[in-house]
Amino acid sequence: MNPEEEFKASRAVALKEQGDDQDLVALSRRWMIQSARHGYTYNFRWMGRPIIQFPQDIIALQEVIWNVKPQIIVETGVAHGGSTVFFASMLELLGEREAKVIAVDLEIRAHNRKAIESHPLARRIRLIEGSSISDPVIDQVRAEIAGKGPVLVVLDSDHTREHVLSELRRYCPMVTSGSYIVVMDTSVEYAPKELFPNRSWGPGNSPLSAVHDFLGENHEFAIDPEFDNKLLISVAPEGFLRRTAG
Secondary structure (H helix, E strand, C coil), X not given: CCHHHHHHHXXXXXXXXXXXXHHHHHHXXXXXXXXXXXXXXXXXXECCEECCCCHHHHHHHHHXXXXXXXXEEEEEXXXXXXXXXXXXXXXXXXXXXCCEEEEXXXXXXXXXXXXXXXXXXXXXXXXXXXXXCCHHHHXXXXXXXXXXXXXXXXXXXXXXXXXXXXXXXXXXXXXXXXXXXXXXXXXXXXXCHHHCCCCCCECCECHHHHHHHHHHHCCCEEECHHHHHHHCCCCCCCCEEEECCC
């Protein structure tokens, strides 16, 4: 075994042990709940735009993108555009001339659109406004990815079980073998309901509820446990779904 393989093997064992440490898992979840009370994820920016993610998840998505080397990243949920710009910056680093981000949101506010469309990486971004599960939006996304690949999908819009399950069903055919659908905010399932005042989603009606339903009906995808074991602090526990067939 060469040194790199030895390192990977030792890390695999350590990560499994870390993920099995239920005290550490529980402590991480308590930390996330407490930090959410202070809006912790709103503290970070990527290349000038608020990204609203844990730094751990940004690093994990970087690993996915580097390994998959997608030509297209489809993102639902734009907000301030930080994640959109992050994805575009990763595609820029990969150097694929035609690679781009297809970013979908029900409403892209004018000041956010202006900031995204004037960003130095705007040439790699295509914004689509409308419901992520509507036929017109799905048709536009399909047209953008036609004949291209690999394709990676990241879901981060409406967090209700029904909406996320609809997104999973509609976007999963676009994902190429070996790539991922990453479902953000599955951590909602483990947080107290009072953290989400005036929200239609919460424990029992969350992205994780949708993930479990989806995996029960679609056997071409599976949770990649490596991310759960190594991240611990993540908005996406059980949310890194790798396409293993199809």
